[in-house]
Amino acid sequence: MSFTNHRKMQLYGSLLLLPAALLLTTFAYLPTVTTVINSLFLPGFRGAPTEFVGLENYQVLFDDPTFWQVARNNLLYALGTIPTSIALALGMALFVNGKLRGRGFVRMAYFTPTILPMIAAANIWMFFYAPQIGLFNSLLGMLGFSGVNWLGDPSVALSSVIVMSVWKEAGFFMIFYLAALQSMPPELKEAADLEGTSRWSFFWRVTFPLLMPTTLFVLINALINSVRVVDHLFILTKGGPNNATNLLLYYVYENAFSFFDRTTAATITVVILLVLAVVATLKFTILDRRTHYQ
Amino acid sequence: MRLRTPFAMTALAAGLLSAAQVNADSVDLTMYYPVAVGGALTDVVDNLVEEFESEHPDINVEAIYAGNYDDTRVRAMSAMEAGDTPQLSVMFSIDLYELIEQNAIVAFDDLVETDEEREWLDGFYPGLMENGQLDGKTYGIPFQRSTIVLFWNKDAFEAAGLDPETPPENWEEMAEMAATVREASNGEQWGVMVPSTGYPYWMFQAFAFQNGHRLMSEDGTEVYFDDPAAVEALEYWVSLATEHNAMPDGTIEWGTLRQNFLEESTAMMWHTTGNLTAVRSEANFDFGVAMLPMKTQRGSPTGGGNFYIFEDATEEEQRAAMTFIRWMTAPERAAAWSIETGYMGVSPAAYETDALQGYVEEFPPAAVARDQLEHGTAELSTYQGGRIRRALDNAVQAALTGQMTPQEALSQAQQEADSVLRRYAR
Numbered sequence: 051m052s053f054t055n056h057r058k059m060q061l062y063g064s065l066l067l068l069p070a071a072l073l074l075t076t077f078a079y080l081p082t083v084t085t086v087i088n089s090l091f092l093p094g095f096r097g098a099p100t101e102f103v104g105l106e107n108y109q110v111l112f113d114d115p116t117f118w119q120v121a122r123n124n125l126l127y128a129l130g131t132i133p134t135s136i137a138l139a140l141g142m143a144l145f146v147n148g149k150l151r152g153r154g155f156v157r158m159a160y161f162t163p164t165i166l167p168m169i170a171a172a173n174i175w176m177f178f179y180a181p182q183i184g185l186f187n188s189l190l191g192m193l194g195f196s197g198v199n200w201l202g203d204p205s206v207a208l209s210s211v212i213v214m215s216v217w218k219e220a221g222f223f224m225i226f227y228l229a230a231l232q233s234m235p236p237e238l239k240e241a242a243d244l245e246g247t248s249r250w251s252f253f254w255r256v257t258f259p260l261l262m263p264t265t266l267f268v269l270i271n272a273l274i275n276s277v278r279v280v281d282h283l284f285i286l287t288k289g290g291p292n293n294a295t296n297l298l299l300y301y302v303y304e305n306a307f308s309f310f311d312r313t314t315a316a317t318i319t320v321v322i323l324l325v326l327a328v329v330a331t332l333k334f335t336i337l338d339r340r341t342h343y344q
Numbered sequence: 345m346r347l348r349t350p351f352a353m354t355a356l357a358a359g360l361l362s363a364a365q366v367n368a369d370s371v372d373l374t375m376y377y378p379v380a381v382g383g384a385l386t387d388v389v390d391n392l393v394e395e396f397e398s399e400h401p402d403i404n405v406e407a408i409y410a411g412n413y414d415d416t417r418v419r420a421m422s423a424m425e426a427g428d429t430p431q432l433s434v435m436f437s438i439d440l441y442e443l444i445e446q447n448a449i450v451a452f453d454d455l456v457e458t459d460e461e462r463e464w465l466d467g468f469y470p471g472l473m474e475n476g477q478l479d480g481k482t483y484g485i486p487f488q489r490s491t492i493v494l495f496w497n498k499d500a501f502e503a504a505g506l507d508p509e510t511p512p513e514n515w516e517e518m519a520e521m522a523a524t525v526r527e528a529s530n531g532e533q534w535g536v537m538v539p540s541t542g543y544p545y546w547m548f549q550a551f552a553f554q555n556g557h558r559l560m561s562e563d564g565t566e567v568y569f570d571d572p573a574a575v576e577a578l579e580y581w582v583s584l585a586t587e588h589n590a591m592p593d594g595t596i597e598w599g600t601l602r603q604n605f606l607e608e609s610t611a612m613m614w615h616t617t618g619n620l621t622a623v624r625s626e627a628n629f630d631f632g633v634a635m636l637p638m639k640t641q642r643g644s645p646t647g648g649g650n651f652y653i654f655e656d657a658t659e660e661e662q663r664a665a666m667t668f669i670r671w672m673t674a675p676e677r678a679a680a681w682s683i684e685t686g687y688m689g690v691s692p693a694a695y696e697t698d699a700l701q702g703y704v705e706e707f708p709p710a711a712v713a714r715d716q717l718e719h720g721t722a723e724l725s726t727y728q729g730g731r732i733r734r735a736l737d738n739a740v741q742a743a744l745t746g747q748m749t750p751q752e753a754l755s756q757a758q759q760e761a762d763s764v765l766r767r768y769a770r
Contacts, residue, residue: 180603290738310421
């Protein structure tokens, strides 16, 4: 009796898992395996058979200065977008969580960039950044400064892309912080007020630690987003000028579809996957232990 | 309800009947096509397809807008890999080598049967055929084709004390006129802008060709980027900003340049003739269109998209695809397409139609791209084209942003290209 019940439960459980397992296998595990295999072979020229070359493709990739430039760009991009957008999101959430006239409107205004499709947003920003007719240089001109070629000058182009990404992402992360803030029990604040705690130490001692699970979630999301940038580069810079704004996934795309070099694309993908795996391990072993869940 | 039922039945019956008729021996074709300039070109294509279908009830064409040229190639190639190849597509004219290397397309010479069809194949401007041909066979049929032309703002020329009817003839004049505009406007207006994002190699090819230099070999296995004539061409381009103070520093955005011109922040721009109709309808100043200036000779590379037919289609589908392409490139359609977009009429016959003749008479700039064809050259097209173009794009941008001298940048691009093309050059 209990045996069949047990079997039934197992079957029931497996059936519940099946859709997810199927989707993950088709769209995550199988492609990963084929990508790893592809990165170990070199296709022949004009229909000649592919040849197993072991790690040679990785050797070639690590000798490619563009790859290192792109990797460096991506690191700078991550360092530029992640802390800034998280800090901004937290600030905005605290702001619109308080008593404020026209609160609904401000919340909506902060969230608007998130609703816009990336391509549309990038097209708008392309005109903000346009050197002669763009919004930013017109404003600078009014203040008497000469303009900057935001996307055309290699020394500022990457920063320009970063600014736009922060604008696009902060509002999205704000929503999570706002939700977390609203689910916080009001007794905590009341108790703190009775004790005469200052707002500053209440934030650092109570609010911020309680937001840690949200921060962790947002951090992971921001990290993922910093590695999967392709769409705005299409519109804004195409990775230029002279690779100044080329990022890893865009470089993968270029190799796979502009250069028809699937091997190199697969090799870079595997490298990205390995790096992300290391980061994920760190997350599970270190960060998770320091996070207090409610 | 009682009244409606018979009506619904009849409608259903009629629908079934007509569906049966269409299905009897009709051919379904899927086509991807790109749009690389502004404007509602998708509507134009949709209308053309509809008209074709009503004339050829046995052929159904599903025309799918697929983004810019790169996106379209990606979509077509991915569909091919997924075993769902389109029967025909409009793609970059310079995708030829890649498509051939993937054994993706068929030659039109193998498809044409009648004399009439052979005549059609020979009816296009030879300059536009160059990018679609390899080893004496034609793989690409010209459709949305362009050259680079010079747009100039006559009002700005007049304000600067220049003759508004005279565009620059050569490099020296262009630099001088551009600098004059810049000075006369007290730095409010730039003299000239040449876009250097999107397709920098294309613009650079024009400069190089005007200096008497062709950047690649006929068979697409060699490039000549670091030739002194090419270096001189890039030096001139850079000098427009650094020496003549007539063009802004850094790179100039392909996508916003037309707006720059329309808002009169530059007096001249180099751009594809595919923008002509849009500029015409939006400019609220007097403008002209001219051939690009010369150094030792006039010159512009051709550009734009060709029709291709895919190898995987059945023989019947390939024939139907050719019928569609013949219809789309017939003189009247080519003329209408040219008028609505600014792209070139692809055959001399198109310019002999009443429609296009009348249009050119009323609006002479419409003929500039065609007239310039006489001085045209094939667009940069080689094996491993994506990588080669990228190397040259980077070199041009590195020089324009002051990261490298033109000589350094082009030598590096040459080295990169040589190593990529090594196995083809043997």
